[in-house]
Amino acid sequence: MTEAATRRVPGAPCWVSLIVHGLSATQDFYSQLFGWEFRPGPEQLGPYVRALLHGKEVAGIGQLPPDRHLPIAWTTYFATKDADVTAEAIRSCGGTVAVGPIVAGSAGRMALASDPGGAVFGVWQAAEHLGTALAGTPGTPVWNELVTRETASVAKFYQAVFGFETEAVVSADFDYQTLHLRGRPVAALHGVGHGLPRDRGPHWMTYFQVADTDEAAARVTGLGGRVLHAPRDTPSGRLATVADPEGAVFTVVRPPED
Known part of the structure; x- marks a missing residue:
């Protein structure tokens, strides 16, 4: 912690x-x-x-x-x-x-x-409130990622407004840029083209750390929420995309072991 x-x-x-x-x-x-x-x-x-x-x-x-x-x-x-x-x-x-x-x-x-x-x-x-005061433990925000149509033009916006440096993933079928500040990755842009949900449009996705992705996804359902993308293994850890009972979408992730 x-x-x-x-x-x-x-x-x-x-x-x-x-x-x-x-x-x-x-x-x-x-x-x-x-x-x-x-x-x-x-x-x-x-x-x-x-x-x-x-x-x-x-x-x-x-x-x-x-x-x-x-x-x-x-x-x-x-x-x-x-x-x-x-x-x-x-x-x-x-x-x-x-x-x-x-x-x-x-x-x-x-x-x-x-x-x-x-x-x-x-x-x-x-001023008095500095922001999130805890990281690296289950129940805390661990990552933020913009899900958008394509990253090239919107990357220029975030670079100009916030001073990010960007690092693109070089891949013919994967449009992804990591945003860096002072040499550290702090967020990402993910272009999904026509895969963008029609009912949502471009949006920032919050990732919350959990101890067990599958257990967290099952608990979401038990509490009246929905699982939108079932738990899956990725280079970023095991993650699932879910929605709370009012429809707010977020991702739960168990980061990979160091």
Whole structure:
């Protein structure tokens, strides 16, 4: 079990959050799946809780206003020193800023945006809340990957906005680029062409670490969720793509042994 770094390198994924219709039922689902406990988050965000594991914050869950009908999805947040500068860069590079930047109490400032392909992501300028405070243990976010049509054009967007260096996997039938900061891989872009789900479009996928992928997938089903892609072995570990009872899609993965 390792604690995540304190203040993130600008551009690094630093937080994941989910906005749902049924906050209480969603807390029950993730509590039983990952062992999360919860405490209230910034009131400025409406009904909102932070998920804790071993007393450390690992994710956020909020509640949609009753009259709002937005796609239910996990959102990846990227660290920034200045949310206003990043928001302006997003706009100038062909993205859209949908919310903010706004103040989230004493926690920090945030914005919600989408890249030119329409994939939604968040921007986080930390004050008191630095982001995910635990890594390397089951129940924590372990990876973030953009599932999109093709990576070439959208890679330029993320390079320009966040300063990523990219490293492409050279393969005729595999469109994949890893995003690096200071020489370390922090996220990836995966072009799937016509394999993109018609009901979702381009989207950021959150990977959560688990001790046993098959057991976690079975538990998702038992708790009212769905398994979208059955457990399978990959170079990144044994993983399964699943959805919670409200349809938020995520991946559970047991990383390979070192």
